[in-house]
Structure formats: structure tokens, C-alpha cells
Amino acid sequence: MKNMKRSVINLRNFFLVLKSDVRLLIGVSILIVFIILGFILCHFSPYDPKRWGQVPRDVPPCWSYPLGTTSLGQDLFWLLTFALQNSLVLGITVAAVSTFTGVTLGLLAGYRGGYLDEITTFLSDVFIAIPSFPILVMLAALFLGRIHILMLALVLCLFNWPWPAKQVRSMMLSLRERVFIETAIFSGFGTIEIIFREIIPLISPWIFANFINTVLVAIGAEAGLATIGVSSLEEITLGTMIFWALRYQAMFMGHWWWIAVPVVTIIVLFIALFLIYLSISEIFSIGGFKK
């Protein structure tokens, strides 16, 4: 009961914050539109997105095909909804798994110390030092453009957990010295209780900002791999949309709408995610950003 009350208050606070910060409002609204497009509207698609020749080829945007059609006979609007869904699922999965892993390890390492701390710090330092992109390209290239999207997500997680782990650990170290934690320990709270009731609420804005940033990084990494043709090319993502448009020379054949749709969507989506990240960071003074 008590917990429920707390979350209601948080939700109301969230709307208040949303109203006061224009940039956050813009970011969240754009994200909501994309989520509706990708997760609700795509179920109303009249065509199977993976099949070709469903609609006339190379039609510029018009009333019946609002975003035009591709040279393969796909309706770009419905294609886009599926691409958004896959890209967002990938981004959110990677962000959720790597943030969860990183935060858990960081909390344990910072709180417990000892061997666990040494190992976590060491591993995260090593993973931060290794450049992920060349390894991703190599892995994806070995699968000849048929890497499973889950496999890709897994590898992206491998390279995205160290940063939250490192940051949460150092936050934990400084929080552990505070008086209220000592009070909690002397009041007989257990480790788990302290972490969940005292620490998590304090670092949750940081966790959320990191989550949003990782969504952006993951979608961007997949799209980058797809651009050179080494992602999961059978799946429809924002990146593979760009790949096929480039492959069929959409730009130079004058089919600008084919390449413009994924490009503009990626830009708008990324700016929206970044606006959310930036305004959360500013509201809670994370990473040197201040309001």
C-alpha cells in the first residue's frame, strides 16, 4: 500500500516535470508517436511487410501511399511501422539487459567490495577499452548478413554493461559513506532492503538516463552495421531500410522518398531520445549537466 502511494506521487511529479520542461515534452511526445506507430499501428498493416510486389513500384508519396513505395513493391509507410517496431525492440532489449546487469553488478561491487569489486572494476575497464565496432563488424560479417537479431542484441549487451556498472559503483561508494545509510544499517535494515529503499530511489534518474542513452546507442549501432550490409538483412529495421535503399540506388534513381523515410525517422527518433536524456540529466544534475 505504501509503495503504491509512492509510485502515484512519482507519476504526478513526472507530469509536472513534463509540463515545465519543453524539451522533455517534445522528446516524450515524439517517442510516444513512434511507439504507437511501431507497436499498435503495425498490426493493422494490410500487407505482409516481407513480401515484395504488393503495391505498384516506385510511387512517390501520394494519398493512397502516404510515404510512397519502394522499387520492390513495398508500401513505405507500413514498412516503416515494422522497422520502428524491430529497432525499438532491439534498442529497449539491449538497454534493459545491459542497464540491469550493469546496475546490479555496480551496486554489489560498490556495497560489498572485496574480490567481487576487483573483478567487476577490472572487467568493465577492459571492456570499455576494447573498441566494440570493429568486433561487431567482424562478427556480423562472418554470418554473411544473416546474423540473428537476438545474437546482435546479445553482443551489444556485452559492450554496454560496463559503463553503468562503473558509474553505479562509484556512486555507491560515495553513498555508502553517507550518514543516512549508516542510520539504516544501525536500524537493522538488511543489505537488500537498504539497496532497494535507500539507494535505488537516489540513483534511479541516472539509471533512466543511461537506459535512454543505451537505446539510442543500440539502435544506432545496428543501423550502422546494416548500412555496410552486415546486420540481419532479412529483418526490417531502420538500418536495413537504409541498406536496401542504398543497394537499389534509390538516391540516384530519383526515388528520394525511399532513402528519406528511414533517414528522417532515425534523425527524429535520435533527437527525441537525446532530448529526453539531456533534460533528465539537467533536471537531476547528472554528468555535469545543469539546468
Place this chain on the structure above:
Amino acid sequence: MGDTKLWGINSLRAFVKYLVRRIVLYVIALWAGLTICFFLPRLVPIDPVTVILSRVTATGAFIDPETYANMRKTLLYLFGLEGSIQEQYFNFLSKAIVGDFGVSITVYPSKVNDLIAKALPWTIGLLATMALISWVIGNIVGLLAGYYKNKIMAKAVQIFAIAVYPIPYYVLAIIFVFVFCYLLRIFPLFGSKGVGFKVSFSLDFISSVIFHSFLPALTLFIVNLGWWILSMRALTINLSEEDYVKFAEMRGTEKKIILNKYIFRNALLPQITQLTMAISTIFSGAVLTEFIFSYPGLGQLLWMAVSSSDIYLLMGITSLSIISVTTSALIVDLVYPLLDPRVRYEERHV
């Protein structure tokens, strides 16, 4: 005061500890990266020896078994596939450290080294120049935008940075290709120099190179610029609220001196650390940008390796990327204590 205090016994110990820790981390990251590089291709069933031999037999030429066995042996040697997996592994590591990555499959028997050596100067030239220029300009613009944060220009700069930073390199590159090469037709679509130019120090050659690499350079510059402006602005705003800056302002110290000596120098240090973190991102961005502009650097080579599944070329490029990114990060981190005296006598976590 003076050097005796900065370099006291305790400080020296802390400094040595910092150096040792950083170098150990470098060696282990390098080793881990190269190990991944070695074992990944062995998880997929592509046998380069069979690929090349089948290319020969596909021509229909008669080869007697002895020659065939000899060719096989030579190829196994060239690709470093002799002996047990441990032997191959140590062989690979010892060769990779001195920069020997074997021969390419697609353009057999060219050495991977030669291919990379041809591409690398273009990439380094483009990447290093643009990374530095955007870092310098971004820091200066960010400093001014942070200090005069209420001016209209500063707000415009902030909006520009927010709008530009999240755009991925390859997306901006596509937009530039579309606008400048297709719509306006000002810039050439591919290459790094005009057709038929030989590498020389003539004015014609240099201007041709600048003309051809203008768009890739602009892409790298703009995306990088966004982040440096944003982070420098945030640092400047934080610093200008510090007491010593407020005091200097009240004392009537010249604005120029406050900006330069009180804020800029202090804000520059975290920006140098950020540069280490950014090297890897800038590198991958540069590779993708080169690919979009068909610029003859590593990006183009990577595309060739990927599209013809040339494992050895791929391994070479990946190893080289790992070596160069980790090494340049190490260099920045080693230079850092020279710039920031605090590291010299305080314990600092790498």
C-alpha cells in the same frame, strides 16, 4: 612550494601506481581484443585454403596430387593454419604485435599489410585532422556559449548542438551525398583525389585531395562538434558558478583573463579525458563515413573485406583498429598527468 612538493615520495608512488595500472590495463585490453579477433573466425566453417584451391581447380586445369598437396601446404603456412590451435594462436599474437596479418583471400596473394598500408594514411589523415579541429573549435564555441549562456547566439549554438550531436555519422553522410552530390552537384561523389593523380606535393594534387575529402571531413567535423560544444558548455556553466570565478569577477579581473585562465584551462582537463572515451566512437564513425563516400581509406577496405568475406583482411583491419584505438587512448592517458598536476600527487582511478 615548487617541484619538490609536487614530486614528493608519496606523490611519485601514486604517479607510478597510476602509470602501472594504466599500462597493465592497456596490455590486457589489447590481448583480450586480439584474442576475440583470433577465435571469432574459427567459429564459422569457412576454410580459406579450400576457397583458393577450388578457385584454381574451377578453371579445369589438371593438377597432379603432389602439386596439390604442396599448394595446400603453402597455403596453410601463408594463412597461419599450421599446427595445433595453441600454436596458431601464439603465432597470430606474435605476428599481430609486429603488424603482420597474413595474406588476403580476395586479392590473393597481396599481403593484408600492404592493403592496409595503402588505406591507412587516408583514414588517419582525415580522422586525426577532423577530430582535432572539431575538438578545438567545439571547446572554444562551447566555452563562449556557456559563459554568455543568456545571449541569443549562445542559445542558437545550443540548439544546433542538440540537433546535430545525436545524428549518426552515416546518416549525415547520406544527407550530404544527397544534397551536395545529387541535388546541387557541387562535390564529387567518390574518391579521395582526381582520376589519374599521383601522390605528390604539387598544389594541384593537394587541392584535389581537399576538394574530394571535403564532404567526409565536414561530416566528421559537424557530428563531433555537437558533443564538444555540449560538454564544454556544461563544464563552463558549472565552473563559472564557482566561488573563485565569482570573486575574480567582483574584483574586476578582465573577462578575457577569467575566460582563458580561470575557466578554460580547468574545463579542458575533463575534455581531454572525454577525448580518450570518444576515440573509439570517432573511429567507427569515420569508417562508416568513408564507406558512404567511397573514400579509399579503411572504410572502403572494410567494405571489400565484408562483401567478399575475406576473413584475413577482416582480421587484419579489426586487429589494427583494436591496436590503434587502445594505443591512442593510452597515449592521451599518459600525457594527462603532465597537464593535470593533481594526478601527480593524488590517487586517481583510471
